[in-house]
Amino acid sequence: MQDQRDLWDWEMFFRALPPVLEGFLTVTLLVTVLGTAIAAVLGLVWAMLIRLAPQPVSGIVKWFVAFIRMTPIVVQLLFAYYAFLMVDAMTIGIVVFGIHYSTYMSEVYRAGIDAVPKGQWEATTALSMSTRRTWAAVVIPQALRATVPALGNYAISMFKDTPFLLVIGVVEMVNAAQIFGGNNFRYVEAITLAGIIFLLASYPTSVLIRRMEKRLAYAN
Amino acid sequence: MPTPTDPAATPIIEFRDVEKRFGDNVVLKNLDFHVNRGERVTLIGPSGSGKTTILRLVMTLEEATDGLILIDGDPLTHRIVDGRRVRLSNREIKRTRTRIGMVFQQFNLFPNMTVIQNITESPIHVLGQSKAEATRRARDLLHQVGLDDKADAHPSSLSGGQQQRVAIARALAMDPEILLLDEVTSALDPEIVGEVLGILRRIAETTDITMLIVTHEMQFARDVSDRVLMFDGGSIVEDADPDTMFTAPAHERTRKFLKAVLGEGQIGTR
Amino acid sequence: MLENIQATVEAWPFLARGLWVTIQLTVLGSALALVLAIILGLMAGAPARALSVPGRIIIEFFRGTSLVVQLFFIFFVLPQFGIDLPGMVVGVLALGLNYGAYAAEVVRGSIASVPRGQWEATTALSMSPVHRMRRVIFPQAWALMIPSLASLMVHLLKGTAIVSVILLQDFTFHLDQLRRVTDTTWAYAVVGLVGYFVLALALTLVMNALEARAKHRLGRGPSLREILSPTPTAKDSLSTAGRGF
Numbered sequence: 037m038q039d040q041r042d043l044w045d046w047e048m049f050f051r052a053l054p055p056v057l058e059g060f061l062t063v064t065l066l067v068t069v070l071g072t073a074i075a076a077v078l079g080l081v082w083a084m085l086i087r088l089a090p091q092p093v094s095g096i097v098k099w100f101v102a103f104i105r106m107t108p109i110v111v112q113l114l115f116a117y118y119a120f121l122m123v124d125a126m127t128i129g130i131v132v133f134g135i136h137y138s139t140y141m142s143e144v145y146r147a148g149i150d151a152v153p154k155g156q157w158e159a160t161t162a163l164s165m166s167t168r169r170t171w172a173a174v175v176i177p178q179a180l181r182a183t184v185p186a187l188g189n190y191a192i193s194m195f196k197d198t199p200f201l202l203v204i205g206v207v208e209m210v211n212a213a214q215i216f217g218g219n220n221f222r223y224v225e226a227i228t229l230a231g232i233i234f235l236l237a238s239y240p241t242s243v244l245i246r247r248m249e250k251r252l253a254y255a256n
Numbered sequence: 257m258p259t260p261t262d263p264a265a266t267p268i269i270e271f272r273d274v275e276k277r278f279g280d281n282v283v284l285k286n287l288d289f290h291v292n293r294g295e296r297v298t299l300i301g302p303s304g305s306g307k308t309t310i311l312r313l314v315m316t317l318e319e320a321t322d323g324l325i326l327i328d329g330d331p332l333t334h335r336i337v338d339g340r341r342v343r344l345s346n347r348e349i350k351r352t353r354t355r356i357g358m359v360f361q362q363f364n365l366f367p368n369m370t371v372i373q374n375i376t377e378s379p380i381h382v383l384g385q386s387k388a389e390a391t392r393r394a395r396d397l398l399h400q401v402g403l404d405d406k407a408d409a410h411p412s413s414l415s416g417g418q419q420q421r422v423a424i425a426r427a428l429a430m431d432p433e434i435l436l437l438d439e440v441t442s443a444l445d446p447e448i449v450g451e452v453l454g455i456l457r458r459i460a461e462t463t464d465i466t467m468l469i470v471t472h473e474m475q476f477a478r479d480v481s482d483r484v485l486m487f488d489g490g491s492i493v494e495d496a497d498p499d500t501m502f503t504a505p506a507h508e509r510t511r512k513f514l515k516a517v518l519g520e521g522q523i524g525t526r
Numbered sequence: 527m528l529e530n531i532q533a534t535v536e537a538w539p540f541l542a543r544g545l546w547v548t549i550q551l552t553v554l555g556s557a558l559a560l561v562l563a564i565i566l567g568l569m570a571g572a573p574a575r576a577l578s579v580p581g582r583i584i585i586e587f588f589r590g591t592s593l594v595v596q597l598f599f600i601f602f603v604l605p606q607f608g609i610d611l612p613g614m615v616v617g618v619l620a621l622g623l624n625y626g627a628y629a630a631e632v633v634r635g636s637i638a639s640v641p642r643g644q645w646e647a648t649t650a651l652s653m654s655p656v657h658r659m660r661r662v663i664f665p666q667a668w669a670l671m672i673p674s675l676a677s678l679m680v681h682l683l684k685g686t687a688i689v690s691v692i693l694l695q696d697f698t699f700h701l702d703q704l705r706r707v708t709d710t711t712w713a714y715a716v717v718g719l720v721g722y723f724v725l726a727l728a729l730t731l732v733m734n735a736l737e738a739r740a741k742h743r744l745g746r747g748p749s750l751r752e753i754l755s756p757t758p759t760a761k762d763s764l765s766t767a768g769r770g771f
Binding site for chain 3: 356357362363368426
């Protein structure tokens with residue numbers, strides 16, 4: 037075994053690569069992609085329910101959304117994990133991340149719907165369009181366009197939150213790095229590697245999104 | 257009062273071959289003119305002709321891309337050293353800047369301060385006046401602009417005209433030798449334009465501050481100016497005393513502009 | 527149900543201790559985050575590239591590498607180099623660095639969105655850059671940044687729940703103890719989530735009050751006292767009417 041006080045050990049770094057990358061590809065990415073998909077769909081459902089459902093329902097949804105949004109995802113994960121012991125931790129993770137982030141997305145959709153100009157609503161009335169057609173053909177397409185960058189930003193957020201999965205024993209990238217570190221009595225290479233992968237994946241994406249935001253702002 | 261032809265007068269503002277461009281867009285080109293101490297000079301011309309840019313250059317809100325600007329013979333932002341144009345240090349720029357004050361179209365009062373704090377802030381912290389001294393002077397200025405009772409008010413509770421009067425007091429509290437007035441009535445409702453212009457007229461009559469004015473109020477320009485400069489496309493088209501400029505302009509471009517602004521035969525009746 | 531309540535009452539001293547740890551983490555973490563955010567935000571927004579480039583790099587670094595990575599780095603890696611910090615310090619440091627980087631963007635953005643006329647007026651009044659920032663620009667940017675800082679602070683509060691993995695005995699840590707003597711739904715959903723929700727609501731109220739005060743100082747909206755007074759004054763209705771509510 038090498039000297040503990042060595043600042044950096046490349047051999048250890050390359051040995052850490054396979055498990056950390058595996059955690060990244062099989063868990064971190066998968067949870068992010070599926071979680072984002074759930075969040076995008078559920079978020080729209082919440083936004084529409086709050087906007088269109090009759091009073092008790094819309095009020096309840098509103099409070100539910102606020103409640104989920106203002107409580108820690110870690111506690112939500114623990115709750116779901118112990119409440120549904122028959123479901124595997126990975127699935128729990130995907131669903132909890134999806135639901136948690138859907139509460140943020142519903143805000144984004146709400147803002148997007150609010151931003152549809154009043155004239156558009158008036159035009160649908162003037163054309164005697166049904167409520168269904170108004171939403172499906174006019175409001176949602178316009179509201180969605182503006183939500184793409186926000187969706188991307190929340191996907192990045194979720195990506196960086198995936199290490200929370202370790203509280204329910206899912207071996208995602210950071211947990212894998214930590215386990216590797218524990219087994220080898222050296223953490224610096226594995227954990228730095230996890231940090232580098234986060235940075236490499238999230239920074240270019242956020243730059244891309246910022247560019248998209250600018251284009252959208254310009255188009256308007 | 258010195259006139260532009262008076263050779264003995266010291267120019268307090270002097271532009272020498274000044275160019276200002278934003279990217280490829282040339283706003284001012286090869287501009288040469290001067291303003292004598294105590295003179296009131298109004299810049300007129302169509303929008304985009306570079307008038308406001310001139311005020312902003314003098315206030316150092318922008319810096320010229322070429323040429324020199326001298327204040328009382330001293331370079332403002334750049335000087336020539338060994339044939340090369342060199343920027344002055346920020347400290348040197350600041351020293352000259354304290355001699356210049358500006359009133360903006362949008363007032364730009366500080367919303368986080370009361371009226372009196374707006375006026376005393378820089379006299380205390382920049383000029384080093386005592387709080388008592390600065391406050392006394394501020395109250396005196398507020399009296400001059402007719403807002404004695406608004407010393408402790410917040411800018412947001414004032415009307416546009418009142419805000420602009422505070423802004424004028426704030427600029428004067430720095431005892432500037434040069435006062436720049438940038439379309440100071442353009443953001444005001446027509447019925448309050450008069451009160452603000454009245455105050456400026458009084459300042460013009462009772463002080464010897466040099467004034468460089470950009471305005472669309474032609475009657476005001478005619479009343480207070482010693483000289484009017486007509487701008488178009490970044491250069492001076494005509495330089496004349498107000499009577500000549502408004503009654504018998506020499507250039508076709510000036511005639512056209514005045515006709516468009518004033519309408520036929522109604523010089524500044526507002 | 528009754529048993530659950532009884533078990534919770536018995537566990538209360540522990541839960542309260544956990545809540546106190548969570549509150550300390552939130553308050554100290556936010557304080558550190560705010561200090562870092564102001565320093566980094568001012569750096570990133572500075573006209574001099576010698577300041578703005580390092581500012582940007584530090585912000586992107588701490589934003590981009592994930593809270594848990596930072597937490598683990600401080601908890602697992604630093605001791606390897608002889609830097610052994612108490613658990614509380616590790617938690618506060620990780621939370622402060624990570625959320626501070628996010629908040630720095632808020633600070634930079636708010637400062638940049640103070641209207642240009644305000645900056646120009648300070649030049650016309652010959653204020654120095656420090657004087658201008660301290661007395662004119664920052665007080666106005668402050669009112670702009672509070673809502674975003676408030677939501678980041680709620681994020682930070684939620685983020686504190688992860689520190690139980692480095693064996694800090696915060697509220698979440700004690701919830702797990704409670705789960706052993708009650709049941710999952712009771713411990714995590716009723717006591718846990720509701721507990722955090724109440725903390726978050728309280729935090730939001732405090733930040734709303736701060737925002738109202740900051741806005742009132744800029745002459746927008748009623749003062750805090752007017753908002754909190756049980757009977758609306760004439761001024762209240764006037765100022766709200768003016769804002770189109």
